[in-house]
Amino acid sequence: MNKDTISKMVFFILALSSISALALITGFIFIQGLPLFFKVGFANIVFGTKWAPSQGSFGIFPMIVGSVCVTLGATLLGVPIGVCCSIFLVEYCPASLSNLFRPAIQLLAGIPSVVYGFWGLLFIVPFIRNNLGGPGLSMLAGSMILGIMILPTIISISEVSLKDLPRQYKEGALALGMTHWQAIYSVLLPAARSGITAAIVLGIGRAIGETMAVIMVLGNAVALPESILDPIRTLTTNIGIEMGYATGDHQQALFATGIVLFVIIMILNSFAQYIARRK
Amino acid sequence: MNTNDKTIEKIAKAIIWSAALFVLVILTAIIAYILAKGLPILNWGFLTQIPRNMGRSGGISSTIVGTLMVTAVALVIAIPFGIGTAFYLAEYTKESWATRLMRFSAESLAGIPSIVYGLFGFIFFVISLNMKWSVLSGGLTLSFMILPTIIRTSEEAIRSVPTTYREVSFSLGATKWQTISKAVFPSALRGITNGVILSIGRCIAETAAVILTAGTALKMPTSIFSPTRTMAVHFYILAREGISMENAYGTAALLIILIFLINVVANAAVNRLMEKGR
Amino acid sequence: MVEAVGLGINTRKRAAIAFYIALLSIGSLLAGCQGRERNGIVVAGSTSVQPYAEVLAEEFAVMYPESSIDVQGGGSSAGITAATSGTADIGMSSRELSEKEQHLWSKEIAKDGLAIIVHPDNPLRSLSLEQISLIYSGQATKWSDVGGSSESKIHIVTREEGSGTRSAFSDLVMGDVEISPRAIVQDSNGAVKQLISDDLNSIGFLSLGLVDDSVKALMLNGVKATKENIINGSYGLFRPFLFVVNGEPTDLALEFIDFAVSEQGREILSTEGLIAEE
Numbered sequence: 001m002n003k004d005t006i007s008k009m010v011f012f013i014l015a016l017s018s019i020s021a022l023a024l025i026t027g028f029i030f031i032q033g034l035p036l037f038f039k040v041g042f043a044n045i046v047f048g049t050k051w052a053p054s055q056g057s058f059g060i061f062p063m064i065v066g067s068v069c070v071t072l073g074a075t076l077l078g079v080p081i082g083v084c085c086s087i088f089l090v091e092y093c094p095a096s097l098s099n100l101f102r103p104a105i106q107l108l109a110g111i112p113s114v115v116y117g118f119w120g121l122l123f124i125v126p127f128i129r130n131n132l133g134g135p136g137l138s139m140l141a142g143s144m145i146l147g148i149m150i151l152p153t154i155i156s157i158s159e160v161s162l163k164d165l166p167r168q169y170k171e172g173a174l175a176l177g178m179t180h181w182q183a184i185y186s187v188l189l190p191a192a193r194s195g196i197t198a199a200i201v202l203g204i205g206r207a208i209g210e211t212m213a214v215i216m217v218l219g220n221a222v223a224l225p226e227s228i229l230d231p232i233r234t235l236t237t238n239i240g241i242e243m244g245y246a247t248g249d250h251q252q253a254l255f256a257t258g259i260v261l262f263v264i265i266m267i268l269n270s271f272a273q274y275i276a277r278r279k
Numbered sequence: 280m281n282t283n284d285k286t287i288e289k290i291a292k293a294i295i296w297s298a299a300l301f302v303l304v305i306l307t308a309i310i311a312y313i314l315a316k317g318l319p320i321l322n323w324g325f326l327t328q329i330p331r332n333m334g335r336s337g338g339i340s341s342t343i344v345g346t347l348m349v350t351a352v353a354l355v356i357a358i359p360f361g362i363g364t365a366f367y368l369a370e371y372t373k374e375s376w377a378t379r380l381m382r383f384s385a386e387s388l389a390g391i392p393s394i395v396y397g398l399f400g401f402i403f404f405v406i407s408l409n410m411k412w413s414v415l416s417g418g419l420t421l422s423f424m425i426l427p428t429i430i431r432t433s434e435e436a437i438r439s440v441p442t443t444y445r446e447v448s449f450s451l452g453a454t455k456w457q458t459i460s461k462a463v464f465p466s467a468l469r470g471i472t473n474g475v476i477l478s479i480g481r482c483i484a485e486t487a488a489v490i491l492t493a494g495t496a497l498k499m500p501t502s503i504f505s506p507t508r509t510m511a512v513h514f515y516i517l518a519r520e521g522i523s524m525e526n527a528y529g530t531a532a533l534l535i536i537l538i539f540l541i542n543v544v545a546n547a548a549v550n551r552l553m554e555k556g557r
Numbered sequence: 558m559v560e561a562v563g564l565g566i567n568t569r570k571r572a573a574i575a576f577y578i579a580l581l582s583i584g585s586l587l588a589g590c591q592g593r594e595r596n597g598i599v600v601a602g603s604t605s606v607q608p609y610a611e612v613l614a615e616e617f618a619v620m621y622p623e624s625s626i627d628v629q630g631g632g633s634s635a636g637i638t639a640a641t642s643g644t645a646d647i648g649m650s651s652r653e654l655s656e657k658e659q660h661l662w663s664k665e666i667a668k669d670g671l672a673i674i675v676h677p678d679n680p681l682r683s684l685s686l687e688q689i690s691l692i693y694s695g696q697a698t699k700w701s702d703v704g705g706s707s708e709s710k711i712h713i714v715t716r717e718e719g720s721g722t723r724s725a726f727s728d729l730v731m732g733d734v735e736i737s738p739r740a741i742v743q744d745s746n747g748a749v750k751q752l753i754s755d756d757l758n759s760i761g762f763l764s765l766g767l768v769d770d771s772v773k774a775l776m777l778n779g780v781k782a783t784k785e786n787i788i789n790g791s792y793g794l795f796r797p798f799l800f801v802v803n804g805e806p807t808d809l810a811l812e813f814i815d816f817a818v819s820e821q822g823r824e825i826l827s828t829e830g831l832i833a834e835e
Contacts, residue, residue, distance in 0.1 A: 002454075003454065003456045003457075004454050004455050004456045006456075007455070007456040007459070007460075008371060008455070008456075010363065011363050011364075011366050011367040011370075011371060012367060012371070013363075014359060014360050014362075014363025014364055014367065015363060015364040015367035015368065017360055018360045018361065018363075018364040018426060018430060019364075019381065021360070021423060021426060022384055022385065022388055022426070022427065025388070025396070025399050025423055026384070026388070028399055028402075028403055029395065029398075029399060032402065050738070051738070052718070052735070053718055054718055054719075062738075080298070081298045081301060081302060082302075084294060084295045084298030084299070085295075085298050085299045085302045087295050088295045088296065088298065088299035089299070091295075092292070092295060092296065092299075093299070101299075101303065103542065103546075104303070104306050104307075104310075105302075105306070106542050107306075107310065107535070107538060107539055107542060108306050108309070108310075110480045110484060110538035110541070110542065111309070111310075111484065111534075111535060111538060112483075112484035112485075112486060112511045112514070112531075112534055113484070113486065114486050114511055114514055114515040114518070115309070115313060115514065115531050115534070115535070116309070118514075118518045118527075118531075119308075119309050119312065119313070121518075123308075125755075126755065129755075129756060134712075135712040135741055135752075135756055135758075135759065136755075136756065137741055137752070148305055148309075151302060151305075155302070179284050179285075179287075179288045180288060180292075181287060181288045181291040181292065182284070182288075184291075185291070205390045208392065209390070209391070209392030209393065209394075210392070211392060211393065211394040211486075211487040212486045212487050212515060215744065216519065216748075219741040219742070220717070220741065220742035220743070220744075221738060221739050221740055221741055221742060222738045222742070223737075223738035223739045230739070231739075231741045231742075233742070236392050236394045236487075239394050239395070239397075239398055240394050240397075240487055241717045241742065241744050242717055242718055242719055243394075243397065243398055243401060243491055244401075244491055244631040244632050244634075244635035244719070245631075245632050245634035245635050245638070245717075245718065245719025245720075246719070247634070247638050250718075250719075251402065254398060255398065255402075258395045258398055258399075261391070261392055261395060262387075262391060262395070265387055265390045265391055265392075266387050268390065269383070269386055269387045269390055270383075273383065273386070331615075332611070332612075332615070333607075333608060333611050405644060406642050406644060409642075409643065409644075411599065411644050412599065412601075412629065412644065491631070494599075494627070494629055495629045495630055495631075496599070496627035496628070496629055497627075497628075498597075498625055498627050506599060506627050506629065516630070519744075519745055519747060519748050520604070520745050520746070520747030520748065521747040521748075521750060521751045522747065
């Protein structure tokens, strides 16, 4: 056997095992979680509003609402600030400042999520409790922390897509008599749209998937929230809080929660690919 | 340019500057706060002593070792498989529905929340395979978690190597293996390294996936079968249970410094490789 | 999957797959072999029992320096599950075993009171069981509903499903009434304590041994939550701390449990605030 055949075989084996590993985890989650859907009923899980696993109620609708609301809040806070910041970095930032800014954002992306959660518990939660009312542990606190956590993702990817635009776009716009802002708003941003959308989708993905930071600040109540100051539980925190205890149906219910998360991520990802292909 | 445009221009500029300022202030607030509280705690004893009394006193040495061991196991497994898969996908297969499916699943799995990996690792490795809470269980779980990222970033790096490199190499009579190892791999190394370093950072910072796979034991791990507690988990438990705020800050400060160093090394490595590549 | 990546199976590939499977099995064999050669046991479960088990383990290590006892948290049900599956040698529980768990071997190492706690500045001093139940079921939402003067909303804090402290609270206070789903859920004693000590309008329940100045333990029908009152029977909120083993404990596990219930062990637990007298 020559080196070519050996190397091809080795690569094939590596690829095969990676595929098996990925198939294993996907299969495992579905095999563990699906039986409960058949046993309790799809609607009773996805649209059920009562979560009391010890009594046989596995409704995760409040958690789905929780994940969606918290993520929406994080997006509303994080996206405008993040996109503005990336415009700043590409168009307005003095070179001296950007040399400080970029590593700082890179560092922020790497900080453990538990540190964010703890920081939120120390500063954001008491702020909400003392100024806006409620227990402080709330949807709002979670949205704020996640809004901050998705900033690095949104900033760095939007920045790249803005920076990669041909220089002629901006020069042409300015030559047509547009002001700097008009050039950004009506030429550069639309041109970088797909990159920015990808940044937002990735940010949403990170917000939905975050667990430890939000366990600390959300309050984790299992009821549907009435206001943004109410405590709330997301799909991820539902798994995180009860993972250690779970046996039998309860364990399957957590895997079922995982399946719902899986499906949400798949939908998001398909959307991102669709955007990328339209480019 | 009329006055109206000028006003809008000014407002836009103000909004953009304040957004950037806001980001900078938040960054500094978080990093500076942790460092200010944690740096005074960091000393030789803190780094080299074993935690005592649940972490209330003593240092964090066993959690540092635990973090390194778990990360090492994850990398040893994920790097060869991830990069190998990337080469197979990029160099040995034609673009087809199968490769697209593969890419889509890697992409989707890269987006799956780490807690789902944790749940999987806990039930599969710890309980079903009876590996118990151990460095091995934690490392395997993390390797599953970072595998999609490594496959994706490496494949992207390999695909971005210009086709001419391969054509030139083949025309010089090189075999496929020689082409890959001598022409493609060195040029793709920068991108691959980037993905790997990104993954190291993720492993070190991860909490949800390791808390129930590596365990929360504070003893110094003696083998990959020992249970251990990583630094991020240690921080979470210290802060969450209110055991010792000082030691929690110290651990967090060390984590931030570590992430910072990894970033510096990554940037330096990428720059050097870029120079060599030219 | 082989077909899917665009390849047919030929003999060589079959050999490759066989090789790979062999490799995997050797790996799992290695992982399976480790067993209990090391002179150590894992004690896991209730976060209420954990601090006391840590202290016991540290004292135990003084007598048997060769042994290694890893104490981990996770929660009562997790501890019982871990003991059942063999993930832990000893499970810790802060509640009675349920009917389904009766087949396990268990030993009560101490009793612990359950304190109903509020912020230290809360003027409320005493509640009846009925009032606590009204609050936790969500029927009494303001302090004035339970004899307080404030019109503020009560923020109920509970523990997560599976917590021994929660299930003890449910059994002792709530009976068949359910805890309101609007209650804030915290996943550890420490987190409950921190929250209550921060929020003037919150109420929670906590292991009596962990109550300190940062929170105020309420009286029950005018009876103070103290060890003496639990022993003389006037304060009824208490639960057992159990060590749980699947089958008869042997070797180190047996020695550790014997140590916990020995004269010395009981003294340690007693000084730490538990009711460990015979």
